[in-house]
Amino acid sequence: MAIQQRNDHITHQINALVETFYRHLLEEQYFSEMFEKRQVNIEVLKERQRVFIMSLVSDGENGEEEVSQVQTRHPFQTTPERAKIWLQIMKESMIEEQFDEELQQHLLQKMKRLMTSIVKEKE
Numbered sequence: 001m002a003i004q005q006r007n008d009h010i011t012h013q014i015n016a017l018v019e020t021f022y023r024h025l026l027e028e029q030y031f032s033e034m035f036e037k038r039q040v041n042i043e044v045l046k047e048r049q050r051v052f053i054m055s056l057v058s059d060g061e062n063g064e065e066e067v068s069q070v071q072t073r074h075p076f077q078t079t080p081e082r083a084k085i086w087l088q089i090m091k092e093s094m095i096e097e098q099f100d101e102e103l104q105q106h107l108l109q110k111m112k113r114l115m116t117s118i119v120k121e122k123e
């Protein structure tokens with residue numbers, strides 16, 4: 001596949017992923033209540049998440065920038081159970097959007113590592 005075509009394909013897949021992911025995440029009461037309480041603008045969040053995931057795709061390793069963006073935008077800590085649900089929904093959304101196996105593994109691995117900075121055992 002030509003590079004431009006491949007980029008368009010990935011951009012398209014990520015847009016679809018972000019839609020599907022937040023649709024499923026917001027079906028979970030904990031997450032929908034949390035976003036509501038914090039008055040998060042979901043459309044803005046989706047746009048930022050699209051840009052963020054694109055940067056994860058093109059990076060070789062986790063850049064400092066991505067780690068600090070996740071840390072500053074998540075001043076709260078979450079539990080291992082909730083982290084698991086978040087990652088599970090992300091994985092299922094990738095399957096639903098027919099992500100290539102390689103891209104799926106690459107992104108999930110990075111997301112798992114980013115998650116460790118906002119997880120603690122007890123709230």
Ligand code: HEM
Nearest residue numbers: 035038040045048049052070073078082083086111114115
């Ligand atoms: C259980 C785990 C998580 C919870 C409860 C959570 C919750 C949230 C909330 C409430 C916001 C909105 C923050 C705001 O508008 O100020 C947000 C933004 C965001 N989250 Fe998460 N998040 C989780 C895990 C993750 C992970 C693992 C990643 C990395 C892949 C991530 C990436 C992002 C990004 C990129 C934004 C937008 C950042 C920005 O506005 O600059 N989140 N998240």
